[in-house]
Amino acid sequence: MKTFNWKVIIPFFLVLLLMVVSGCSNSTNGETGSKESGDDKTLTVLVEGGSPAYEVANQTKDEFKEETGYEVKIEAVPYSGVYDKLKAEVASRAGAFDVATIDILWFPALSSGLLPLDDVITEEVENDLFPGLVSGGTYNGEKYGMPVWTNAKNVIYRKDLFEDQANQEAFKEEYGYELAPPKNWKEYRDMAAFFTQDTNGDGKPDQYGTTVFGANNGDSVASWLDHAAQAGADSLVVGEGGEVLVNQKPYVEALEFLTTLLNEDQSVPKGALEMASAETAELFWSGKSAMMIAWGHFYVPSNDPETSEVAGKVGSAPMIAGDAGIGAVPGPWYQVVPKSSKKPEIAQQYLEFIYEKNELYMKSLGVAARKSVFEEYSSQEGYEHLEPLMTTLNGDQTQNRPKIKEWQQIENEALIPAVQYALSGEKTPQESLDWAAEVIKGILPPK
Structure with a gap:
């Protein structure tokens, strides 16, 4: 009868046993087939x-x-x-x-x-x-996605200019109502025009009422969409059924509003077509702008003496409202x-x-991200921007951009150029957005 060589068999079974134990000890993610190792x-x-x-x-x-x-x-x-x-x-x-x-x-x-x-x-x-x-x-x-932070645009303004008695009297005489942080498009436009001034007597404005994001990037699109939401846009740019909305009334009105500030009122710097959020902040921090519509957290460096020449003179108010109310496009x-x-x-x-x-x-x-954190810090010094920011984030017209895979391509190839065409005067706002609508239809998949 043939006998077994246990000196060979036993090591073999030990190896086999270790392989089985090892396989059982690793948990497996059923969706991916990957193993969660206890060693790493x-x-x-x-x-x-x-x-x-x-x-x-x-x-x-x-x-x-x-x-x-x-x-x-x-x-x-x-x-x-x-x-x-x-x-x-x-x-x-x-x-x-x-x-x-x-x-x-x-x-x-x-x-x-x-x-x-x-x-x-x-x-x-x-x-x-x-x-x-x-x-x-x-x-x-x-x-x-688990949210970690959210943000939206607010009105950041020079408290010292708004609270100055001479400015208050002059503004009321010219416009017929009290000078205070603007709540709507009309007030914002009036105050932007009022604060565009030649303060050094050289015949040219050296202080502007506000700023417009006109640079060739996504800042200009986000700013314009803020105002489109305020004008009544619902489901931004592309509807839930894939219909292109971008050349409809709210979008045209919003672009007309921005071009009016830039070209008709001239209450923003002439170099606005080269300015985005960083450049407008620098203009404000240097004391050359009375207001800016900027991300809510820009209030913090605005009041930092190391960053801003107007530190201690800055206030924050909720985003302005159009006919449909307060609206903004968050950035969570x-x-x-x-x-x-x-x-x-x-x-x-x-x-x-x-x-x-x-x-x-x-x-x-x-x-x-958490409302409880906003509420806790909103009463603390240095976080005065949080109360108005909460108002903006809770605005009826505040809404996210559409959840479509083609969004970045639409923004780059249609929306950024369209805003540039309108602000530069190359096309009217309606012509610019009609052009953009055709480009977007070519980008979206067939219905």
């Missing part, structure tokens, strides 16, 4: 370099490691690099990132590679967020978890952890 105690977080997302991730990484045992590895890249890297991750499913902080605009292109967050975004979480924040991170009915950011993450459970735990630290974004940027 790192969580890779993708953020924009120098952003509040980077600052908060860096500030909290030690505490997260202490709580969970996981080391947070931060990968910081430029703004466009966040999208490019995450888009590549969605395509490759390499498992390079466990969490990323992204712009609202990217959900249509990235959602297929993101993990739904229904267990994280609870009813309690939703109740502490501003209108549109949850829907902004939702695509095709799935919640993919979200944390997401790629489906390809090998640690989906710990990644979602990280999202919950950061949500509880939401006030750190307020300290870093001047805005946050």
